[in-house]
Amino acid sequence: MGVRLALMVGGGIALLAGLDAALLLLGVAAPVTAERLASVHGMLMVLGFIGTVIALERAVALGRWWGFASPALMGLGGIALISPVPLPVAGALLMAATGLQAVIFIPLWRRRRDAAVLVQSLGAVSAFGATILFTGGVAMASFLPWLVGYVVLLISGERMELARLGRSDDRAEKAVLAGGVALLAAIVLLLLFPRWGAPVLGAALLAMVFALVNADVARTMLRSTGLPRFSAACLMAGYVWLTVAGGILVLIPHPFDGGAYDALVHSVMLGFTMSMIFAHAAVILPAVLRRPLPYHPVMYVPAALLHVALAVRVVGGDLRGAHLVWQIGGVGNVIAVLAFVITAVATGMTASLAARRRRTRANSALHAGASTARGVIPGAE
Numbered sequence: 001m002g003v004r005l006a007l008m009v010g011g012g013i014a015l016l017a018g019l020d021a022a023l024l025l026l027g028v029a030a031p032v033t034a035e036r037l038a039s040v041h042g043m044l045m046v047l048g049f050i051g052t053v054i055a056l057e058r059a060v061a062l063g064r065w066w067g068f069a070s071p072a073l074m075g076l077g078g079i080a081l082i083s084p085v086p087l088p089v090a091g092a093l094l095m096a097a098t099g100l101q102a103v104i105f106i107p108l109w110r111r112r113r114d115a116a117v118l119v120q121s122l123g124a125v126s127a128f129g130a131t132i133l134f135t136g137g138v139a140m141a142s143f144l145p146w147l148v149g150y151v152v153l154l155i156s157g158e159r160m161e162l163a164r165l166g167r168s169d170d171r172a173e174k175a176v177l178a179g180g181v182a183l184l185a186a187i188v189l190l191l192l193f194p195r196w197g198a199p200v201l202g203a204a205l206l207a208m209v210f211a212l213v214n215a216d217v218a219r220t221m222l223r224s225t226g227l228p229r230f231s232a233a234c235l236m237a238g239y240v241w242l243t244v245a246g247g248i249l250v251l252i253p254h255p256f257d258g259g260a261y262d263a264l265v266h267s268v269m270l271g272f273t274m275s276m277i278f279a280h281a282a283v284i285l286p287a288v289l290r291r292p293l294p295y296h297p298v299m300y301v302p303a304a305l306l307h308v309a310l311a312v313r314v315v316g317g318d319l320r321g322a323h324l325v326w327q328i329g330g331v332g333n334v335i336a337v338l339a340f341v342i343t344a345v346a347t348g349m350t351a352s353l354a355a356r357r358r359r360t361r362a363n364s365a366l367h368a369g370a371s372t373a374r375g376v377i378p379g380a381e
């Protein structure tokens with residue numbers, strides 16, 4: 001197993017443990033019922049899983065050995081969260097991982113001074129802030145905005161880099177950077193003034209979505225076919241969910257309580273973040289893991305299930321208060337994430353096997369050709 005794949009193991013464990021914890025939080029049957037699992041679901045998912053994937057991808061982009069310490073520490077921190085070690089130890093590991101992740105952006109910025117790197121570095125700072133608050137024992141609802149800042153800013157910055165493949169628009173990129181600065185400022189403000197900070201954060205999030213949609217080529221990609229169209233559909237759905245999150249923060253008086261909290265968290269984490277991961281998996285994972293992951297139309301099935309189940313959960317469960325509907329939507333989300341992972345592993349393995357078979361056939365043809373050229377009858381050596 002390659003080093004990069006080994007580093008992904010920590011992220012994979014965090015994802016499976018986080019999904020198990022999600023079932024516990026929904027109050028339905030779960031394979032593992034360890035006591036601490038449910039209380040660390042959020043950190044497992046955001047830093048243990050998504051943090052490891054993002055840190056690995058950035059370490060590959062940096063291309064220096066020390067950069068890989070960040071995904072290694074992130075994975076270890078995720079495993080520590082589900083082990084019996086005290087939570088502050090897991091927090092310290094995650095703090096080291098996110099601190100290092102922020103440092104990685106210094107050489108990346110020196111290499112390419114552009115808005116996309118700055119937006120990502122703001123996200124890395126937000127993650128570092130979240131781990132400091134977590135290690136200090138602050139309640140999750142109070143530092144959730146820092147985790148939101150991490151995923152939104154980092155993924156937006158990466159999206160800007162990828163969107164540039166289609167076109168480059170300096171003004172649109174500067175608008176995303178301005179939105180990113182406003183978002184981080186609003187996150188700090190909310191920590192200092194929890195009473196009226198939420199609508200400001202919501203307004204900053206809405207401004208960010210507006211700037212992102214404007215800078216992105218996703219709208220035009222919707223008219224293409226195959227992977228570009230699939231990615232564009234996931235991207236646009238992600239932007240819709242980010243708008244829902246902004247709307248909840250602006251319009252609902254206590255967005256960090258009850259059903260509004262569940263709707264807010266998962267509009268960002270499932271509707272936006274997971275959808276973005278689905279959109280880019282076939283491009284980013286092969287570059288990071290050096291394994292093929294070809295697009296297959298069956299990927300639409302988990303993607304559609306993710307969004308339909310989330311809509312059921314948010315509208316029927318969180319807003320209308322129907323507990324069973326909320327549980328059904330939540331279980332649908334777990335199935336969607338697992339189904340995407342299974343689809344990716346299956347298509348990746350099929351492509352690897354096909355490539356190996358092609359190489360073997362080419363080698364034997366080459367060998368047979370060389371033998372014939374030397375006047376040897378193939379197979380009679």
Ligand code: HEM
Nearest residue numbers: 022025026042045046140141261262265269330333334337
């Ligand atoms: C796949 C299906 C998922 C289900 C069924 C699920 C379920 C839940 C539930 C029931 C809660 C408690 C909500 C509340 O207290 O009102 C929760 C909280 C949370 N979830 Fe999820 N979740 C899922 C996926 C995710 C993902 C993918 C992420 C991150 C990428 C995530 C991040 C969080 C966070 C940050 C919290 C707040 C934790 C806290 O307050 O302690 N969830 N989740």
